[in-house]
Amino acid sequence: MPLSPHALSPDALLDDLAHPGELLVVQDLDGVCMELVHDPRQRRMDPAYLRAARRLEGQFAVLTNGEHEGSRGVNRVVEAALAGQADPAAEGLYLPGLAAGGVQLQDRFARVSHPGVSAGEIAFLAAVPEQLQRRLLERLPALLPRLGAERRAALVEAAVLDNPLSPSLNLNGLFAAVEGDVGRQQDLQQLALEVMGQLLERAAGAGLGDAFFLHLAPNLGSRDGREQLKPAGEAGTGTTDFQLMLRGALKEVGLLVLLNQAIGRRSGTAPLGAAFNVRTAPHDHPSLLELARSAIPPALMPRLVGVGDTITSVPAPGGGWLRGGSDRGFLTLLQELGEVFGTANRVVLVDSSGGAVDRPCHAGGDLAGLTDPQDPLRIDASLPGGPRQYVALFQELAERRS
Structure with a gap:
């Protein structure tokens, strides 16, 4: 289906997000800030993107099914991007947030923990x-x-x-x-x-x-x-x-963990508890939404921006649609949180079809294979230029908000 007539252009999205106020950008990695490749060891990241993420400290976190650590972890990509330019551990240029679906937590200095995971x-x-x-x-x-x-x-x-961990x-x-x-x-x-x-x-x-x-x-x-x-x-x-x-490593659960931590850093009190993690949280969508509604004071809720690339929707053999994709759950919950709390949350979809991996593209505004006319997930902005366009927008956002 084509984009909604109410969807924002990339320029309008940037203007919208640059407004003052509390903001939390929750972003997937592969296909969003770097192109999809056959071998994760061949991934490349723009050093300017890493510096922009550093400027958005407190307003930005990653949420990925990939991992921070390990031979193919994103930390190796960060180190390769900055080789000869900067020491990411000394300058705090690693990407903060949750990996392995939510069980691998990292700060910008690559201090990693595994809340709720047993030996x-x-x-x-x-x-x-x-x-x-x-x-x-x-x-x-x-x-x-x-x-x-x-x-x-x-x-x-x-x-x-x-x-x-995965x-x-x-x-x-x-x-x-x-x-x-x-x-x-x-x-x-x-x-x-x-x-x-x-x-x-x-x-x-x-x-x-x-x-x-x-x-x-x-x-x-x-x-x-x-x-x-x-x-x-x-x-x-x-x-x-x-x-x-x-079990529990679901991005929508991870979204609440990141939100809880962001509010805790800003206000001094984590509304869901300091030990809240994906292993102990509820795992069904309605319970997550109700937990947020009942525990988070509306005055403390920041505006949320979800950025992903992996959603799917194809016709079901007997009618209707089969919808999935690893980013769909957290983007949907983020959208619903905006409705419950009255915040203008944004769902941003990046076109990852330009890499080495076959994915549906956004050409001409057609999101066939990604969404459908009855899809409850609304795409607020599409970035058909893929990771390169997103990284440029992200850098400009960091400039305007820092």
């Missing part, structure tokens, strides 16, 4: 990457017989993300190796589901049956508590990321 859960997760590599190396020869062993090993090494399979490189073969891509998706399902069974056998869930990105929403795969097809590759995540 047993961390130990289980640490063994997952090696298990994923072994299973893929066993199964891929039958699926990709034309590739040599060395090439398959390289693809597996790139596909298995050794994130400390070990994952990223199929982008494998999909590129069978580009145009939709059947083979769907086989790879089913293999990823099978391998991840085996890990969940192993966790249950270790007494951690309620500790983890499988996050799919992009997805077609949830059914019976499980996120639904978006199959590869002629119109796009569908689900490419399969993340083993800690």
Whole structure:
């Protein structure tokens, strides 16, 4: 569907957000401030963006399903961007906020904590990457017989993300190796589901049956508590990321954690409690909204801006729409908080189709595959120029508000 006639242009959005008043920008990372790539180790970040984030201290936080730390964490991208220019630890140029869906908290000096996560859960997760590599190396020869062993090993090494709190399979490189073969891509998706399902069974056998869930990105929403795969097809590759995540690591829950912390820093009292975290919070949408309504004084509620790129909406076979995407939950809750508290919250969608990963684009204002005419999530502003346009707008916002 086209953008709403009430949607703001990028320039109007900037003017709107530059007004005085309390503001909290909550922003996804991949596809928003840096282009999507097949291998997370190849991500690039503009140093000027990092300095702008520093100027917006107290008004900005990240909320990502990726991770701060680890060999493929965003902190490595920050360090590479500033190499030879600045020491991010000394100057406080790391990105503050929540990663791994909400269980990895970091300040701008890269001081990391894991609220609510047990030592047993961390130990289980640490063994997952090696298990994923072994299973893929066993199964891929039958699926990709034309590739040599060395090439398959390289693809597996790139596909298995050794994130400390959310070990994952990223199929982008494998999909590129069978580009145009939709059947083979769907086989790879089913293999990823099978391998991840085996890990969940192993966790249950270790007494951690309620500790983890499988996050799919992009997805077609949830059914019976499980996120639904978006199959590869002629119109796009569908689900490419399969993340083993800690229960409660949901971006919409993380939004309340960030909001609680921001109010606590400003007022001296965290309305949801100093120890509030995603593991102890309610996990269903209505309860989160009611918790915020009942516990947060309206006078302390800042204006919220949610920035993401991953939402989906496709026609359902029997009518209606299948809606999902890893940013949809937190953007929807942010929009609803604005309605409840009477704040002009903004939902900003960045076009991430210009990178190496296949995503629907915003060309001509058409958001097909992202939203639909009945979608309750309203897009207040679209940035068709992708991460580059967003970073430029973000820098200007920092200049105006600092």
